[in-house]
Amino acid sequence: MPLIDLENVKTVAVIxxxxxxxxxxxxxxxxxxxxxxxxxxxxxREAAPGLVAACWPQLAALGASxxxxxxxxxxxxxxxxxxxxxxxxxxxxxxxxxxxLKQKLLSEIxxxxxxxRVIGSSTxxxxxxxxxxxxxxxxxxxxAHPFNPPHLIPLVEIVGGQQTSEEAAxxxxxxxxxAHGKRAIRVRKEVPGHIANRLQAALWKxxxxxxxxxxxxxxxxxxxxxxGPGLRWAIMGPHLTFHLGGGTGGMAHFYDHLxxxxxxxxxxxxxxxxxxxxxxxxxEGVQQEVGDRSIADxxxxxxxxxxxxxxxxxxxxxx
Amino acid sequence: MPLIDLENVKTVAVIxxxxxxxxxxxxxxxxxxxxxxxxxxxxxREAAPGLVAACWPQLAALGASxxxxxxxxxxxxxxxxxxxxxxxxxxxxxxxxxxxLKQKLLSEIxxxxxxxRVIGSSTxxxxxxxxxxxxxxxxxxxxAHPFNPPHLIPLVEIVGGQQTSEEAAxxxxxxxxxAHGKRAIRVRKEVPGHIANRLQAALWKxxxxxxxxxxxxxxxxxxxxxxGPGLRWAIMGPHLTFHLGGGTGGMAHFYDHLxxxxxxxxxxxxxxxxxxxxxxxxxEGVQQEVGDRSIADxxxxxxxxxxxxxxxxxxxxxx
Numbered sequence: 001m002p003l004i005d006l007e008n009v010k011t012v013a014v015i016x017x018x019x020x021x022x023x024x025x026x027x028x029x030x031x032x033x034x035x036x037x038x039x040x041x042x043x044x045r046e047a048a049p050g051l052v053a054a055c056w057p058q059l060a061a062l063g064a065s066x067x068x069x070x071x072x073x074x075x076x077x078x079x080x081x082x083x084x085x086x087x088x089x090x091x092x093x094x095x096x097x098x099x100x101l102k103q104k105l106l107s108e109i110x111x112x113x114x115x116x117r118v119i120g121s122s123t124x125x126x127x128x129x130x131x132x133x134x135x136x137x138x139x140x141x142x143x144a145h146p147f148n149p150p151h152l153i154p155l156v157e158i159v160g161g162q163q164t165s166e167e168a169a170x171x172x173x174x175x176x177x178x179a180h181g182k183r184a185i186r187v188r189k190e191v192p193g194h195i196a197n198r199l200q201a202a203l204w205k206x207x208x209x210x211x212x213x214x215x216x217x218x219x220x221x222x223x224x225x226x227x228g229p230g231l232r233w234a235i236m237g238p239h240l241t242f243h244l245g246g247g248t249g250g251m252a253h254f255y256d257h258l259x260x261x262x263x264x265x266x267x268x269x270x271x272x273x274x275x276x277x278x279x280x281x282x283x284e285g286v287q288q289e290v291g292d293r294s295i296a297d298x299x300x301x302x303x304x305x306x307x308x309x310x311x312x313x314x315x316x317x318x319x
Numbered sequence: 320m321p322l323i324d325l326e327n328v329k330t331v332a333v334i335x336x337x338x339x340x341x342x343x344x345x346x347x348x349x350x351x352x353x354x355x356x357x358x359x360x361x362x363x364r365e366a367a368p369g370l371v372a373a374c375w376p377q378l379a380a381l382g383a384s385x386x387x388x389x390x391x392x393x394x395x396x397x398x399x400x401x402x403x404x405x406x407x408x409x410x411x412x413x414x415x416x417x418x419x420l421k422q423k424l425l426s427e428i429x430x431x432x433x434x435x436r437v438i439g440s441s442t443x444x445x446x447x448x449x450x451x452x453x454x455x456x457x458x459x460x461x462x463a464h465p466f467n468p469p470h471l472i473p474l475v476e477i478v479g480g481q482q483t484s485e486e487a488a489x490x491x492x493x494x495x496x497x498a499h500g501k502r503a504i505r506v507r508k509e510v511p512g513h514i515a516n517r518l519q520a521a522l523w524k525x526x527x528x529x530x531x532x533x534x535x536x537x538x539x540x541x542x543x544x545x546x547g548p549g550l551r552w553a554i555m556g557p558h559l560t561f562h563l564g565g566g567t568g569g570m571a572h573f574y575d576h577l578x579x580x581x582x583x584x585x586x587x588x589x590x591x592x593x594x595x596x597x598x599x600x601x602x603e604g605v606q607q608e609v610g611d612r613s614i615a616d617x618x619x620x621x622x623x624x625x626x627x628x629x630x631x632x633x634x635x636x637x638x
Contacts, residue, residue, distance in 0.1 A: 125580060147547040148564065155547035183546035185539035193584040195535055195543040199522050201584040204557045206521035211558075216514055220504035222556020224514040227502035228466040228474035230552030235624045236617075237541020237549070238523045239530075243605045244618055245467065251605040255598045261444060263593065265512040265520040274582065279574045286562045286570040298555075299563055305554045308631035313624060 003140070003172045004116045006179055009089040010034060015081045015105065016094035017044045020122055020150060022051030024092050027151040029071040030064035031180045037077045038084035045077045055151045061307045062152075081105055082112050090176065091119040092144065099126055106141065107134035118169050118176070120144030120158075124197060127190045128161030138163035142173045143187075145194050152306050157194040159187040209270035211285060212278050218285025234309060322459070322491045323435045325498055328408040329353060334400045334424065335413035336363045339441055339469060341370030343411050346470040348390040349383035350499045356396045357403035364396045374470045380626045381471075400424055401431050409495065410438040411463065418445055425460060426453035437488050437495070439463030439477075443516060446509045447480025457482035461492045462506075464513050471625050476513040478506040528589035530604060531597050537604025553628060
């Protein structure tokens with residue numbers, strides 16, 4: 001049975017109304033969808049519209065049309081995931097990261113949803129292969145992992161499980177997100193951390209090691225990224241960056257001439273000891289770095305700069 | 320003897336007139352300095368003013384005043400490094416990465432330069448401790464490692480050697496660069512790759528491993544950075560990013576709650592086998608990613624976007 005045509009997707013169910021669910025909801029609303037959100041917690045249901053509304057000025061700064069009020073007219077919040085998926089053309093699941101809970105939830109959603117609809121899970125730590133075991137139609141489940149904050153960061157990692165239809169569900173999910181301005185990538189094997197979190201983890205492993213070894217302060221290690229390679233990585237990934245680092249010979253030249261130095265560096269990379277002393281060193285180092293800026297100040301600063309960067313990188317910032 | 324006051328620095332000697340030397344020269348000219356550059360190669364001396372001029376429109380886009388012609392009136396190119404350092408208040412050395420060559424060059428510069436002037440080396444692969452062995456005044460030598468392209472990227476890594484006066488020369492160099500809009504950081508131990516190249520190497524090790532393992536294409540691994548964490552790293556380094564990832568509990572909460580997941584990912588990180596097959600895979604993958612964009616096209620695209628990002632991140636883009 002073919003999956004629903006992309007142009008027929010009008011309604012999206014978002015399971016979970018916390019920070020991630022609200023951020024996803026705001027993004028789907030900005031794409032013009034009707035959003036049916038669910039959360040078993042009354043407090044979460046109460047808070048959800050406010051969380052969605054809080055994302056709206058940022059989405060408007062990226063080109064979303066209409067007011068938050070107009071968008072919220074297309075938003076509803078339900079106690080049950082079964083209610084939320086009624087009439088949904090796509091489901092984005094953001095339940096807590098507990099396998100049994102997700103298995104139960106996904107098999108119930110699966111039973112309630114027409115078989116031509118794809119289900120994406122925001123999980124960062126679980127495998128589709130494990131989550132889909134109780135589903136009658138496991139072929140339509142994919143991991144669709146966003147990057148925080150989901151309404152701003154374009155990346156979505158699409159990963160299928162053993163029973164997922166790679167050619168159908170995974171292709172469909174990539175096409176669906178890319179049609180609406182996300183940049184979906186295809187993770188072809190189920191590995192812990194998908195891709196972006198593994199790359200972050202690899203970088204931070206060395207960053208924490210350098211702090212622990214006394215090579216530099218927390219702030220200076222941070223600046224070594226944000227005033228250096230981080231500025232390039234907002235534009236191009238590591239391979240393309242090295243392709244340019246190879247001069248006119250590109251990646252082939254880079255590989256032949258710079259990989260020996262790279263291997264010397266690899267041999268010297270370290271592993272931090274994750275003890276109480278390092279915790280203290282990192283907490284104090286971050287405190288020195290941030291001074292009197294609160295976490296709310298810093299988050300607002302990050303989001304404002306993120307929007308500015310996304311707008312200047314966009315081929316048509318006004319669209 | 321105290322080092323020269325920052326406000327008395329008027330003339331900078333740039334040793335080496337190739338790509339890095341020309342880029343440094345353009346940046347020093349944009350800060351208002353007189354630049355005395357040297358290169359033993361007649362072809363390099365011929366080409367240098369053109370390389371400097373080619374950087375100028377980019378520096379102008381970042382706020383440099385005056386024309387390239389006006390800037391080049393403050394630029395001279397010499398055959399000998401001894402001629403170049405005459406009257407120099409600071410020396411930036413960019414000779415080829417050969418220890419004996421740098422040792423000879425630096426001891427000759429040292430002999431010709433008043434003792435209150437600091438010498439910075441752009442070396443990415445050598446240690447100040449090894450380069451300073453033949454100098455009569457080794458205390459004034461620091462590594463001042465830029466990040467490509469030096470006239471655009473703010474980062475400068477300052478590293479002293481065993482005989483360097485940390486309190487004098489390294490402090491002076493940090494203050495000098497920061498006074499002119501660079502972001503200089505202090506590397507307190509001599510480690511291979513300083514800091515930024517180690518962090519890049521750590522990330523790319525896993526990136527290449529994921530490609531080799533068939534987890535994702537070269538293009539998708541690149542997008543996993545440039546559409547995800549790369550956008551955040553242009554704004555904040557890894558520790559500050561995780562401080563925000565910890566919610567209201569900041570780094571302490573992050574450490575207590577997310578380090579276990581991080582360690583799971585660390586345990587699964589890989590090491591690519593650097594063989595001919597991987598070279599082929601990377602070269603082909605990059606080719607697919609770039610399509611018909613030449614390296615010159617890509618470099619122009621990167622620099623244009625870099626300038627746009629630097630301008631939106633600057634507190635006062637017109638200054």
